[in-house]
């Protein structure tokens with residue numbers, strides 16, 4: 108891993124610092140951060156590790172930090188905060204290199220007009236890992252620049268200046284950074300210094316409380332839904348309730364006369380009602396008589412029938428040795444698994460507040476794709492993208508639902524039409540009906556065992572609706588480079604590198620509606636299939652499932668880290684194959700974006716229902732910046748993964764997407780959540796890796812494997828249902 | 831129509847359609863954004879506030895029913911700037927992730943503790959039925975017990 112660090116460093120050109128004096132808040136220090144060959148590096152990143160490097164603005168110098176006269180450091184984050192704790196991690200990282208306290212660091216979302224934003228997205232569990240090196244380098248350089256200016260002001264050299272807690276001193280006098288910065292007329296550039304040794308860090312590695320905790324406990328207005336602009340009106344948009352739908356006609360005569368209605372906007376692709384309040388806009392919209400048509404009547408079974416291994420385009424995504432002839436082997440073990448279509452169901456609906464003026468547009472919103480949204484708005488308004496300023500807010504959940512946010516276009520179009528700011532957001536029903544769903548999947552697993560009860564040969568064939576392909580986030584080239592869907596593959600490769608022959612094949616099917624990114628992408632379904640199958644094989648081989656797995660992992664660095672989490676989880680949980688006191692344990696593990704994770708679920712059957720009492724989760728995300736927040740991500744992922752594995756399923760009945768409300772869309776709630784979640788963190792890599800998604804992998808299989816030990820029923824379809 | 835009620839201890843009168851959900855009056859007319867919109871159909875609890883001390887899902891509560899009553903939102907939960915025991919417990923346990931659902935959960939918990947000062951796990955399961963997509967339930971349960979303890983120490 109040390110290796111990786113140096114390699115990365117070489118790739119960065121020396122950055123240029125741009126210093127501007129500010130209007131009122133001390134001096135603004137900005138830096139331009141150069142990246143080259145973005146797509147090549149990005150693609151290489153996915154191909155190797157499924158990790159995406161940071162893709163900041165390319166050459167334009169944008170704002171990273173402000174230092175206020177009160178000695179507050181304001182970090183403008185290129186990534187958004189959606190609950191994953193990124194802002195806190197970034198504050199810790201910056202504080203350590205800046206030599207300030209975390210409490211002095213305030214993190215805000217960078218705006219497109221002034222800041223550096225990640226031009227790709229916030230997603231894929233990459234925020235901390237991708238900014239780990241760049242942010243430390245920028246912060247360290249800034250610290251040296253402040254010291255340099257302090258030396259000049261104090262009549263000494265930089266070497267004689269010490270910095271700590273946001274104060275510089277030459278041994279006699281001391282000043283806050285804010286005081287020094289306020290006196291700088293012209294900054295001098297300095298070279299990026301050597302980064303500190305990790306052992307010198309005071310905040311990185313510590314369970315610092317989330318920096319947004321107070322705002323979130325007090326209910327501060329920090330979300331896109333809370334945003335307002337002066338003179339703002341409300342817009343409601345007519346949206347389809349069904350898949351494959353086309354608007355034939357919309358009679359808005361009645362809506363136009365409803366109280367509070369200011370304007371009805373009819374565009375080629377949508378109808379919008381602008382009113383004085385949300386209530387009035389919605390009430391008026393509900394009077395529109397709309398006719399929709401579809402090419403075909405769809406039922407869920409039609410969709411399920413499309414998602415079958417053997418249909419669509421196959422692509423071999425992993426191959427080692429030869430699995431040819433496997434299907435004919437005597438004693439072949441084979442099993443099929445499925446997962447359903449799932450909704451994001453984030454609690455804050457998608458929405459935006461937009462103000463379009465003659466020469467500019469300002470949009471405040473929750474989004475994971477700032478740059479894409481900016482471009483889409485610019486295109487629609489016939490603006491240059493530099494005329495569009497996106498002001499991202501905290502997200503009331505992301506989970507991939509905000510990796511395409513074209514709803515901002517509608518708010519902008521309505522604002523332009525009415526000449527005032529317009530706020531527009533989805534109703535809950537519309538969220539369920541217009542989601543970009545987690546695609547349904549089908550998996551065929553086959554394996555042969557050797558005489559000593561180990562896997563000789565194994566194949567995973569998976570079929571899935573699109574995840575990454577077709578997403579406006581990625582250029583078409585991604586499909587051409589990979590041939591099939593990188594998102595659907597996630598977790599689909601066989602991690603047991605000690606097996607002599609193995610192969611994974613992904614089959615792509617295009618569905619008549621949008622399926623896309625859902626937290627952890629294919630990981631949840633693929634791991635459910637592979638790890639359930641591993642359990643079936645272990646039982647067939649008469650082996651303990653933990654030892655069975657350990658015996659088939661090679662001695663590589665990756666293998667070592669996987670084995671360590673397997674051992675740690677089994678040991679911490681006291682894993683046993685035996686049923687005791689009506690409870691059984693199930694084991695499963697996965698490797699996602701270089702982060703191995705193993706889980707043990709302790710399960711019983713209560714009143715005919717599966718009850719999960721305890722989950723032990725061992726994970727190695729490499730260097731842990733904030734152990735408390737990594738634990739929080741494990742706890743949340745375990746329960747969200749449980750929810751998806753045990754309860755969630757979207758249905759299609761006569762083209763209608765159902766259900767359209769919480770409750771009817773069953774999800775895990777307080778009463779389902781395990782009362783014990785025991786998290787063990789290993790750190791067998793010296794840079795931070797993925798955290799927010801990897802722990803979603805194993806839980807489905809861990810539960811299903813426990814259920815088998817308890818009941819003898821092998822549940823191969825999610826959501827898991829006892830016969 | 832004109833409707834008068836108390837909001838976080840202050841008397842106010844609003845002039846709105848009496849059928850408008852209290853949620854929108856609180857958020858958009860009174861500008862208190864801590865009470866959230868999640869579903870508008872009484873199904874998620876994000877909009878939970880108190881009407882005369884009882885937890886109410888304000889998205890499905892017409893404002894005219896608030897006439898003469900006392901409404902408390904998350905903004906009014908803390909007293910004189912000091913965090914309410916529930917908010918304190920939420921802080922101690924570092925519960926929020928995205929945070930969007932949390933005001934609703936805290937209001938539901940505060941109302942629960944008014945009725946049942948020392949809730950059992952079963953009481954929590956039966957009464958705290960809001961939805962959190964970040965699935966912070968594990969810490970929430972700990973925070974609810976902790977809030978009860980903080981309350982007990984205060985008495």
Ligand code: FES
Pocket residue numbers: 866867868869870871872873874875876877878887888889890
């Ligand atoms: S918004 Fe009121 S319960 Fe969901």
Ligand code: FES
Pocket residue numbers: 190454503504926927928929930931932961962963964965966
């Ligand atoms: S903290 Fe995100 S929905 Fe509850």
